[in-house]
Amino acid sequence: MSITSLNGRRFAEMIIQGANHLSANAKLVDSLNVFPVPDGDTGTNMNLSMTSGAKEVQNNVQDHIGKVGVSLSRGLLMGARGNSGVILSQLFRGFSKSIETKASVSSQEFAAALESGVETAYKAVMKPVEGTILTVAKDAARQGVIAAKEHSDIIMVMEEIVKEAKASLDRTPDLLPVLKEVGVVDSGGQGLLFVYEGFLAELRGEALPAISDNFTMDKLVSAEHHINVQGHINSEDIVFGYCTEFMVRLEGTKTFDEDKFRQDLSELGDSLLVISDEEVVKVHIHSEQPGNCLNYGQTYGSLIKLKIDNMREQHTAIVGDTHATLDTESKPKKENKSLGLSPLQWVLESAIYLKA
Amino acid sequence: MSIELKTKFGQIDISNEVVATVAGGAAVDCYGIVGMASKKQLKDGIAEILRKENFTKGVIVRQENDEVHIDMFIVVSYGTKISEVAHNVQSKVKYTLDKTVGLVVDSVNIFVQGVRVTNP
Numbered sequence: 001m002s003i004t005s006l007n008g009r010r011f012a013e014m015i016i017q018g019a020n021h022l023s024a025n026a027k028l029v030d031s032l033n034v035f036p037v038p039d040g041d042t043g044t045n046m047n048l049s050m051t052s053g054a055k056e057v058q059n060n061v062q063d064h065i066g067k068v069g070v071s072l073s074r075g076l077l078m079g080a081r082g083n084s085g086v087i088l089s090q091l092f093r094g095f096s097k098s099i100e101t102k103a104s105v106s107s108q109e110f111a112a113a114l115e116s117g118v119e120t121a122y123k124a125v126m127k128p129v130e131g132t133i134l135t136v137a138k139d140a141a142r143q144g145v146i147a148a149k150e151h152s153d154i155i156m157v158m159e160e161i162v163k164e165a166k167a168s169l170d171r172t173p174d175l176l177p178v179l180k181e182v183g184v185v186d187s188g189g190q191g192l193l194f195v196y197e198g199f200l201a202e203l204r205g206e207a208l209p210a211i212s213d214n215f216t217m218d219k220l221v222s223a224e225h226h227i228n229v230q231g232h233i234n235s236e237d238i239v240f241g242y243c244t245e246f247m248v249r250l251e252g253t254k255t256f257d258e259d260k261f262r263q264d265l266s267e268l269g270d271s272l273l274v275i276s277d278e279e280v281v282k283v284h285i286h287s288e289q290p291g292n293c294l295n296y297g298q299t300y301g302s303l304i305k306l307k308i309d310n311m312r313e314q315h316t317a318i319v320g321d322t323h324a325t326l327d328t329e330s331k332p333k334k335e336n337k338s339l340g341l342s343p344l345q346w347v348l349e350s351a352i353y354l355k356a
Numbered sequence: 357m358s359i360e361l362k363t364k365f366g367q368i369d370i371s372n373e374v375v376a377t378v379a380g381g382a383a384v385d386c387y388g389i390v391g392m393a394s395k396k397q398l399k400d401g402i403a404e405i406l407r408k409e410n411f412t413k414g415v416i417v418r419q420e421n422d423e424v425h426i427d428m429f430i431v432v433s434y435g436t437k438i439s440e441v442a443h444n445v446q447s448k449v450k451y452t453l454d455k456t457v458g459l460v461v462d463s464v465n466i467f468v469q470g471v472r473v474t475n476p
Contacts, residue, residue: 036386037447039447080440083387085437085440086387086436086440087387124436
């Protein structure tokens with residue numbers, strides 16, 4: 001099956017699928033959020049923006065693609081939240097502008113519209129930061145234009161776009177140092193990829209891919225730790241002291257239900273991540289009783305690959321905590337609070353800052 | 357005027373200019389911002405975009421009692437959700453100052469001085 005011409009109804013379906021796919025994976029995108037402010041809300045923001053766009057489209061489904069585009073761009077603008085949401089609204093504003101007068105679009109026009117969206121998005125910023133959603137959109141659109149020269153089938157073009165978006169996303173850590181430091185890919189770029197994947201799934205007439213194969217547990221774990229370190233000022237503020245990671249090989253001694261598993265473990269700590277397939281469950285949790293977590297995991301089968309780190313020790317090393325751990329007197333911490341950081345870290349950071 | 361921080365090794369003074377430059381640099385990294393504008397030009401009705409070395413004219417650092425307030429005068433791009441762009445600038449500036457200068461600001465006030473329309 002091939003699609004050479006895209007009309008408004010089909011486009012509306014694509015948008016809705018894109019929004020659905022993003023919304024299903026919003027939590028995942030949240031956890032990758034380390035730039036510009038590591039507050040873990042990129043997924044939520046993008047989801048709210050995209051949903052607002054999709055809602056507007058849903059209320060205005062028609063054959064004329066240009067008109068559907070206009071509703072999309074209005075919905076996105078009104079609902080834009082956060083940096084990535086604003087960028088997303090600009091991408092589709094340019095896209096819609098380019099197809100405004102058309103009743104249906106060919107593969108070339110579709111790719112050209114994506115490219116014009118990127119141009120619009122780049123115009124709205126003084127200093128574009130590369131290695132973000134902007135880069136992913138740019139690379140994907142460029143590849144789309146190349147593919148559209150050879151193929152008149154929009155499915156093929158969209159496939160190329162998704163492929164390049166994925167590749168570009170994997171390159172983001174090379175462009176943005178903070179991503180490399182933490183060991184994640186850009187959250188906004190990942191969000192955009194989910195939207196594109198949704199588009200492709202609709203064009204192919206397939207169900208949405210359950211989970212992106214692009215993401216790995218390691219990325220989530222490092223992002224989670226990054227946010228955690230940012231959030232704590234003093235080592236003694238850490239409630240759950242042990243970073244516990246283990247894998248369980250399911251042996252059928254007990255029926256495995258991921259939701260229940262997650263629920264039970266969440267009572268033992270925070271920063272919980274659970275990923276499972278038919279045979280193996282991977283778990284990451286911050287807990288004060290790592291032993292209990294392991295015992296719980298063992299009820300489902302044998303444990304493979306265990307790792308437990310004492311995070312208080314690690315944290316002390318990271319922030320250069322000057323509080324002696326054996327200090328029995330509780331010192332007033334006021335002077336630290338006014339700085340927002342512990343003194344030694346301050347010195348370290350200012351030295352780095354001057355050097356830079 | 358400068359911002360003083362006391363540590364147990366001594367005192368650190370950071371001039372308002374430094375804070376303003378850091379804040380301005382953080383702001384222009386934000387999506388939707390096309391530049392900083394001068395506060396003074398308001399009376400002419402023209403908001404001219406400042407160059408990097410003049411950021412301080414568009415960023416006012418005020419100290420009241422023990423609180424630090426920052427006023428920023430920005431120019432945004434037409435067609436963006438301006439309220440959201442302004443909000444993004446606030447959170448980015450607050451975060452950057454906390455991270456690089458170790459300074460906790462009490463408020464970041466945004467004044468949108470202009471909006472730039474570009475032809476598609």
